[in-house]
Amino acid sequence: MADKDGLKIAKNYSVDVEFANQGSFYVKGANNLDWGMKKHLSNIFSPKSGNTVMFAFDHGYFMGATAGLERLDLVIPELLPHVDCLMGTRGALRSSVAPDNGKAIALRVTSGSSMLNDDLSHEVVAVDIEDAIRMNADCMAVQTFIGAEGQLSSIDNLSRVVNAGMRYSIPTMGVVAVGKDMERTDRFFKLATRIVAEMGVQIIKTYYCDKFEEIVAACPVPIVVAGGKKLPEREALTLAYRSIQGGARGLDMGRNIFQSENGPQMAEAISKIVHEGFTDDLAWEFFQDATKA
Numbered sequence: 001m002a003d004k005d006g007l008k009i010a011k012n013y014s015v016d017v018e019f020a021n022q023g024s025f026y027v028k029g030a031n032n033l034d035w036g037m038k039k040h041l042s043n044i045f046s047p048k049s050g051n052t053v054m055f056a057f058d059h060g061y062f063m064g065a066t067a068g069l070e071r072l073d074l075v076i077p078e079l080l081p082h083v084d085c086l087m088g089t090r091g092a093l094r095s096s097v098a099p100d101n102g103k104a105i106a107l108r109v110t111s112g113s114s115m116l117n118d119d120l121s122h123e124v125v126a127v128d129i130e131d132a133i134r135m136n137a138d139c140m141a142v143q144t145f146i147g148a149e150g151q152l153s154s155i156d157n158l159s160r161v162v163n164a165g166m167r168y169s170i171p172t173m174g175v176v177a178v179g180k181d182m183e184r185t186d187r188f189f190k191l192a193t194r195i196v197a198e199m200g201v202q203i204i205k206t207y208y209c210d211k212f213e214e215i216v217a218a219c220p221v222p223i224v225v226a227g228g229k230k231l232p233e234r235e236a237l238t239l240a241y242r243s244i245q246g247g248a249r250g251l252d253m254g255r256n257i258f259q260s261e262n263g264p265q266m267a268e269a270i271s272k273i274v275h276e277g278f279t280d281d282l283a284w285e286f287f288q289d290a291t292k293a
Contacts, residue, residue, distance in 0.1 A: 036169025052250035082267035121150030216247030
């Protein structure tokens with residue numbers, strides 16, 4: 001048992017101070033990485049804005065045919081012009097996405113649970129590094145379950161993927177899951193994101209919450225915010241705006257795009273916030289005008 005007596009809660013996050021080890025490369029925490037890693041990261045994060053819009057459509061790996069994603073082959077092509085990175089499984093990518101799409105690829109490499117299970121925290125590494133290379137993945141996405149029954153196995157999965165990625169210069173994205181027994185508080189996300197970052201990932205995907213700027217300051221790699229459950233479009237744009245204002249380097253939206261009645265316009269409005277500095281009010285006006293056309 002770790003000796004937790006006398007530990008003090010962190011308070012000084014210096015949120016107004018820029019990350020010190022930035023160097024000449026614009027992606028946070030990547031200055032000391034090799035050329036190949038930086039090339040993959042520059043495919044994901046725009047060199048102009050430093051940010052990314054990811055489109056997540058990996059829900060089928062544990063949810064089956066999710067509403068809005070019944071036909072991957074029809075949904076994905078119309079969204080391609082408005083996103084920077086596609087996050088999916090190798091099966092979805094190979095079967096339903098044209099290889100000349102010109103987008104970065106975040107490849108889901110862990111799996112093992114389904115909606116039929118009460119506990120979703122037990123996964124395995126389902127894609128080996130050789131297939132990630134064949135897929136020309138720009139990063140490998142690994143689900144982690146800090147605080148859940150499957151924490152140890154998910155950290156083991158993460159460490160093995162990070163090790164393989166370092167051998168072949170492919171970044172790893174640690175995905176911080178939240179389950180029924182895990183808090184959605186700044187204290188939890190500060191703990192989970194820092195643990196995952198110190199395991200050696202190059203990107204973290206997590207959720208927005210109060211004091212988000214402190215979570216970002218304490219995390220030495222870029223954070224991309226998950227869209228989560230479907231929200232009304234206006235609320236989803238506010239989530240995107242607050243995330244970017246809080247220091248996120250992008251959004252990974254799924255249901256808030258593909259379950260919208262105007263998915264392409266929604267993706268474009270999110271991109272305006274992420275890359276062009278739109279406020280949520282301006283993005284909402286843009287969305288309304290675009291859907292009237």
